[in-house]
Amino acid sequence: VLFSQHTGLLTIDPVRFDAVVNKPVQSADPFDAFFNGGSSHIEVKKTISSPKLTIDVKALPAKPADFYGGVGDFTISSTINNTNIKxxxxxxxxxxxxxIGNLRLISTPKVEFPSDFETYEPKVDNKVRLTTEGHTGSKVIEYLTIPRHAGTFKIPALTFSYFDVKSKSYKTLTTEEYTLTVEKGEGNSEQVTGNFTNKEDLRVLGEDIRFIKLNEVRLHPKGDFFFGATTYWLFYIIPVLAFIVFIFISRKLSIENANVTKMRMKRANKVAIKRLKLAGTYLAEKKKDLFYDEVLKALWGYIGDRLNIPVSQLSKDFLREKVFVEANDELKEATNTFLDVLNQCEFARFAPSTDDKQAMDNVYSSAINAISKMENVISEIF
Incomplete structure (x- = not known):
């Protein structure tokens, strides 16, 4: 099952298989003619390949504000562990x-919690399996929040829009709205001093007067003037020096950023290393799908940025046509190695295996070697 991330004409390369078939041959032996009908069989090696496919990917219509990338047919539900808390x-x-749809590609919806609540990064669990109809299952998102003040609060309903491929239109789903009753608990940090009990009080005061100073106030002896002191002159000198440094750094960055292509090529290796580190994390956690997705992103992202190839033209055929015509022998060899790793990664991703961990280790090592080899060759050329 494929989910396109780009619009336009996309090419799916042929899949090739090496097979052994039995081919009947006529025998001149009279005993074969009597006992076997005059024929025998020999094994012949054949290469079978699928046709090359071209897919025209169209862009989605204008997206609503609560669209998080979902394409398919979905339902949504929500639960909360408690509505009466301290x-x-x-x-x-x-x-x-x-x-059913691109569950893994749906980004985490945003929940509007009350401003007095302390929120944390949501926990996401993709429970997805592959069927004949596509990816099916569920995406479970847990939002953890902690109320810091007593009162009655509302968590508004979450709206989720997705693109329905059957009706070719957006559909909007809504979760339940929750009302939370929060009572004062022990060790509450609401009390600050006097009658100023919470954030709401401080926000109201901040509109007209300054809040009182709760700490000790430092007083200076009479006659100890700030004007003319060393600190006074530093207030003038330091901003001037900071401004000069700022101008110098800004000009340097402007010169470097003027050539966007150069910056993209320069950062290609760092971006690939960062993605491979994330792939290494998925490898250690034995998350097969996420691992292969990240390795492919690292490989394609690196070669596109390093050779300055637009995303719309990024394909194996383009690499062979462009690089093999213009490049020297070393770059051709490095490109062949790179394409072999891409094929290895794509094959291992979908092929059944009795040892996924070993296959993932092999792909990870091959990807690092291919990028290192390509980087060394390109560095010598450029």
């Missing part, structure tokens, strides 16, 4: 997006 107690809001 301050500083954790609240977990669970949102489940289920159905």
């Amino acid at each position: 301050t500083n107690d954790a609240v977990t809001l669970k949102v489940v997006i289920s159905g």
Whole structure:
């Protein structure tokens, strides 16, 4: 199952298989003619390949504000662990997006929690399996939040829009709205001093007067004037020096950033290393799909940036046509190695294997070697 990330004409390379078939041959032996009908069989090696496919990917219509990348057929539900709590107690809001489509590519929807709540990074769990109809399953998102003040608060309903491929239109789903009753708990940090009990009070005061100073106030002896002191002159000198340094750095950055192509080529290796580190994390966690996705992103991203190839033209055929015509022997060899690793990665991603860990280790090592080899060759040329 493929999910396109780009619009336009995309090419799917042929898949080739080496097979052994039995071919009947006529025998001149009279005993074969009597017992075997006059024929025998020999094994012949044949290469079978699928046709090259070209897909025209069209862009989605104008996207609504609550569209998070979902394409398919989905439902949404939500639950909350408790609505009557005390301050500083954790609240977990669970949102489940289920159905058939690109579940893994849906970004995390944003929940508008009250401003007095302390929120944390959501936990996402993709429970997806591959079927004949595509990826099916659910995306479970857990939002953890902690109320810091007592009162009654509302968590508004979450709206989720997705593109329905059957009706070719956007559909909007809505979760339940929750009302939370928060009571004052022990060890509450609401009390500051006097009657100023919470953030709301401080925000109102901040509109007209300054808040009182709670710490000790430092007083200076009479006659100890700031004017004319060393500190006074530093207030003039330091900004001038900072401005000169700022101008110098800005000019340097402007010169470097003027050539966008040069910056893109320069950063290609760093971006690839960063993606491979993330792939290494997925390798250690044995997350096969995420691992192969990240390795392919690192490989294609690196070669596109390093050779300055537009995304619309980035393909194996283009690499062979462009690089093999213009490049020297070393770059051709490095490109062949690079293409071999791409094929190895794509094959290992979907091929059944009794040892996924070993296959992932091999792909990871090959990807690092291919990028290193390509980087060495390109550095010598440029």
